[in-house]
Amino acid sequence: MKKVFSITFMVTLSLSAFGQLNAQNGVRSVIQAHFLEHTEELGITPQDVSSWEITDNIFSEKNAIRHVHIVQTRNGLPLKNGVANITINNKNEVLYVGNRLLSNVDDLISSSQPKISATSALNIAAKHVGMTGKKGNEIPQNKENQFAFEKGSLSKEEISVSLAYWQTNEAISLVWVVSLYQLDGKHWWQIFVDANTKEVSKKLDWVVSCEFGHLHTKEDVKHLEIAPTAAPKPLLKTSGVGIGQYNVFALPVESPLHGPRSLIVSPADSLGSPFGWHDTNGVDGPDYTITQGNNVFAYTDVTNNNTADYYPSGGVTMDFNFPLNITQSPTSYQDAAVTNLFFTNNRIHDIFYRYGFDESNGNFQQNNYGRGGVADDYVYAEAQDGGGTNNANFATPGDGINPRMQMYLWGGSGASSGNLLNVNSPSTLSGPYNAMESVFGPALTATGVTADLAVVSDGSLDSAQGCNTLVNGSAISGKIAVVRRGNCAFVLKVQNAQSAGALGVIIVNNVAGGVISPSGAGPGITIPSVMISLADGNALINSINGGTTVNGTLSADTTSGSSTKDGDFDNGIVIHEYGHGISNRIVGGPFNSNCLSNAEQMGEGWSDFFGIMLTMDTALANPVNRGIGNFATNAPINGQGIRNAPYDTSFAINPYTYGDVNNTGSVSQPHGVGFVWATMLWDLNWAFINQYGFDPNIDSGSGGNNMVLQLVVDGLALQPCSPGFVDGRDAILLADQINNNGANQCLIWKVFAKRGLGLSANQGSTASRSDQTEAFDLPTFCQAPVKAPVANFTSNVTTSCQGTVKFTDQSLDVPQAWLWNFGDGTTDTIQNPTHQYAVAGNYNVSLAVYNTLGGDTLTKTSFISITIPGPPTGVTNGTGCSSDSIELAAAGSGTIGWFDANGNFLNTGNSIKTAPSLSNTTYFARNGTVYPKNNVGPQNGSIGTGGYHGGNFTGTVNFDAQKAITIHSAWVDAGSAGARTITLWDGYNGNGNVLQTITVNIPAGAGRIDLGFDVPSSGQFSIGLNQADLFRNNQGANYPYAISGLISLTGSSAQSGGDYYYYFYDWEVSEASCWSSSVPVVATILDTADFSYSANNFTFAFTDLTPNATSWAWDFGDGSTSTQQNPSHTYAATGVYQVTLTVNGGSCTVTYDIGVGVNIGLDDLEKEGMNIQLFPNPANEELNVSFNTSLGYATKARIFALNGKLIKELDISGSEELVSIPLDGINTNLYVLEIDLADGKYHQKITVMK
Secondary structure, eight states: OOOOOOSSOOOOOOOGGGTTOOSHHHHHHHHHHHHHHTHHHHTOOGGGGSSEEEEEEEEETTTTEEEEEEEEEETTEEEEEEEEEEEEOTTSOEEEEEEEOOSSHHHHBOOSSOSSOHHHHHHHHHHHTTOOSOOOOEEOOSSTTEEEEOOTTTOSSOEEEEEEEEEOSSOEEEEEEEEEEOTTSSOEEEEEEETTTOOEEEEEESOOOOSSOOOOOEEOOOOOOOOOSSOOOOSOOOOSSSOOEEEEOOTTOOSTTTOOOEEEESOOOTTTOTTOTTOSSSSSSOSOSBSBSSSEEEEEOTTOSSSOSBOOBOTTTTEEOOOOOTTSOGGGGHHHHHHHHHHHHHHHHHHHHHTTOSTTTTOOOSOOTTSSSOOSOOEEEEETOTTOBSOEEEEEESTTSOOEEEEOEESSTTSOEEEEEEEEEOTTTOEEEEEEEOSSSOOOOSSOEEEEEEEOOOSSTTGGGOOSOOSOHHHHTTSEEEEEOOSSOHHHHHHHHHHTTOSEEEEEOSSSSOOOOOOOOOTTOOSOEEEEOHHHHHHHHHHHHTTOOOEEEEOOOSSSOOOOEEGGGOHHHHHHHHHHHHHHHHTTOTTOOOTTOSTTOOHHHHHHHHHHHTTOOTTTOSSSOBOBSTTTTTOOTTSOBTSSSOBOSOTTTOOOOGGGGGOTTTSOTTHHHHHHHHHHHHHHHHHHHHHHOOOSOTTTOOSHHHHHHHHHHHHHTTSOSSOOHHHHHHHHHHHHHHHHTTTTHHHHHHHHHHTTBSTTOBOOOTTOSSOOBOBOOOOGGGSOOSSOOBOOEEESOSEESSOEEEEEEOOBSOOOEEEEEOSSSOEEOSSSOEEEOOSOEEEEEEEEEEETTEEEEEEEEEEEEEOOOOOOEEEEOEEEOTTSOOEEEEEOSSEEEEEOTTOOEEEESSEEEOOOOSSOEEEEEEEEEOOOOEEESOSSGGGSOEEEEOSSSEEEEEEEESSOEEEEEEEEEESSOEEEEEEEESSGGGOSOEEEEEEEEEOSEEEEEEEEEEEOSSEEEEEEEESOOEEEESSOOOSOEEETTTEEEEEEOOSSOTTOEESOEEEEEEEOOEEOOOEEEEEEEOOOOOEEEEEETTEEEEEEOOTTOOOEEEEOSSSOEEOSSSOEEEOSSOEEEEEEEEETTTTEEEEEEEEESTTTTGGGOOOSSOOEEEESSSBSSEEEEEESSOOSSOEEEEEEETTSBEEEEEEEOSSOSEEEEEOTTOOSEEEEEEEEETTEEEEEEEEEOO
């Protein structure tokens, strides 16, 4: 769940000794110190951040800010979804942490060694997505657990397979991550194959093709193989920047709809493109005379094979002035189209370079000119791409790998538009309807398909979407099916209707305005399909549902004709697509994939915003009617465009607010979600223009529009991976503090609050777009006072033994500043502080409040009474041998509690017995009061109907605590055995801060589980989890369930139905124990018996290693003994013997098993007839033993040191062909593996590398 941050972004760490943090170790030290100081706030343990790697370390010269991106690791492998981004200022202070770190990592990791190979994982992945063919040869890699293969006949590009960890809801699994690019180019898969179970646990598609509505994600892939058959050589070397002229729709002109072309001479910016647009080698003069250079290579790809069909040449004079008649066939103006695409890409590059999208932030350049980042990744921009129509996309791999932009034709070849639907009856609806044909399935014919229309039903809540198998198949058979656009693929909708016997399909748009061409890959579709507008579709559906028979014809339009538009001339769309590259490279860092693949991410919003910002000119410098894609969709210049509404600051035209993100019916994902975000950014732009004016110089102006664009770009790096709207809002606020010293905080707050993203807004889980809560409130410092404030306050408790008190300001009349005095010599200036008292006593508390009109002070005498128990008395340390349990003791006025060095509770009582240890160990005793346990809540699920609940829903029990309490245990009923991660939040329904997270291994069936949740104070809380597979009631709960003065269970997170009860029954609770300060109690090891030995055939030389020993008693395990300190003994026969050394008259003993004769002739003892393979060898955590056939009998395996010492022994059932031997506790060295076989013993040397 979301972490709640303070409105004011406070500096949290100062370590000035690290200077500018130029050294990587300095960065690590600052970050690690911050992690360890803020573990509770971050929801992690110190162990969770014991191992991590820096993936990006970016320093911004513009504002002297460093952005560092890290990934958690275990066993040298990345935890793919355990990441964080940290912002550090030039004083080495941590300003912000974008926290997506995983918690309880070591408890959740299920394995450290794969049971299947990389090749096996590749085969499983290919089969899973239906890819056939053969991989090529293996390509050697420099890193362990990373493999690559030539593409062969299996993949369009090089295949990569790497080992990593991936967290699901219940475990962190070892996975092989397989990257496969389908030969048809439709999908570029990243498939996560569980390295132990062989199951596919995650599948991501990096190539998403749809109707200018697509989820752009990063792609960790190799270079696309796109190049001219013969690269042109430079024809002249004159000057760098001042080269070339281009006849284009130059920014800020958006498209042919918005203005004419103009001839632009020498447009390259010397900052972003110091050697011009046609350079790649960093030497004055162009290296290409075609539309290729350092930032982009533009060409046509009409054949859709990712190679350049055609690219224009400017000749020796670099003259790209080509004729254009857009009423002609697109093939007639390819020169002008490619030139426009080349020009606009370069302008976007140069503009955003000035706003911080430079080399270190992962921008797109062939040559980085020594300015940081990774080079070799200019944009491949494909004009008039033949892969589809009415579409555009931008694929963004990691830094150093070329992105690709694909621009399509609109309304033309591949998908017709016009009057494709004619309603024949009833007369009230009859006539032609504008529609757009799908890019898949058969083309409409002049004769077409005539039938009655029928609305589909798939049995779901929104059944007309047709995303599941239809339940009214008989009503659809022989009809033209009508379906609503929704959250599943167009192809799936049409396939479901076709399977039910439909003759054709009409898809009704779910947003107001025009229509789009349904897209996707549908080789099995045999019926035609079209899309009509929402208004037209609603009229048809309402009539059909009202019982009227509607008859219609789907046919090609032979009357109205259609006009092809070339997307290469729609600069708004070009900027939109390029914008995805910007946001994907900056959010999460240039090397982090999939940071904008969550449901609430705003990628489409940033791209829309960039598009309308870069096309603002004097004529368009107004806040009204900015549509997206009007030229491409043949709409008027003031048309609505392809979003829910035009971008407009007026609520009469664009009334959308944050709450509309929850509306899955009419606000699509991701485009509708992004539209709401861009609406807020457009409002913010105009608030700044009204304050600071408009500057038409988008490159280096100083107007409000320039300031907002800078804040938005900077904000991309100041939010976590997988952000939500609140994250985005807070990032812009923080950017204003960094850039402008916070001068515009209230201006920003007012804009966001107006659209429902106010102070109390809650984004819920960013993985969901339907759990947002909008709010329109402002922080008090942004409210306008009318008189001086009147001070008042309260606290959650006035008497406490824990010492923790939460104070709440209740002052009137808009206080804007606060000064608390807690009576113990400490103060605070936040509005609602939490204070920890360390010493017992009675304390006066005062609060002074101020605003611009005055101030007031209130003091409450002896307001807080702290009764902390005194420490234990009569502490008794203990001594013993390493094999002993040592007794420790303590006494006190109350109950003695025992804790380990990490503060973990162990037990209560006046004494405790320690576990055997090889070293001295310090424990801690505390004196305190332990309160009795009571039970609350229904005893079990018999209160009503219910069942096991395992859906993607966070089920919680909400409760009010009247004081600090401990939830000790609860009764649960599990549908399956396994680990569950359970969370305590300081808000209802899983909202608010994560206070505590525990992972419990729960067996199948009913029983009680330990929880150990510490609720710190009074307030509203909830406990629960996602995908629980635990029993819950869907009726029968009778809230509240309460213990007077302690706790009240008030309800659940069910969205409907007040009598649901989730998972946790019969709570065992008590008032929180009250403990004194700690007193150390030490278990001291007097001496540790130990010995070593060496072997010469059957003769062993033993050496005593015991410190301070004065007498020795040896038992060699064969009936022989010795009292010498360092004896020698010869065994009579091969075998395993227990050798025991007792020192100092029996005070301490140690016993080792040794193997006699196990390493004699080792290399000659390979058994014939049994094919046994060991892997990996060297091994780390596990050694896998593979038999060519099962043994058929039980046996044993042993691991010996080379001196014969038995290290490990385990049983083998004999029924398995693969046996895994865990190597925990075995250090790096050479060893001997022995397996008992029917005809002798198998021996083999193994290497353990830790």
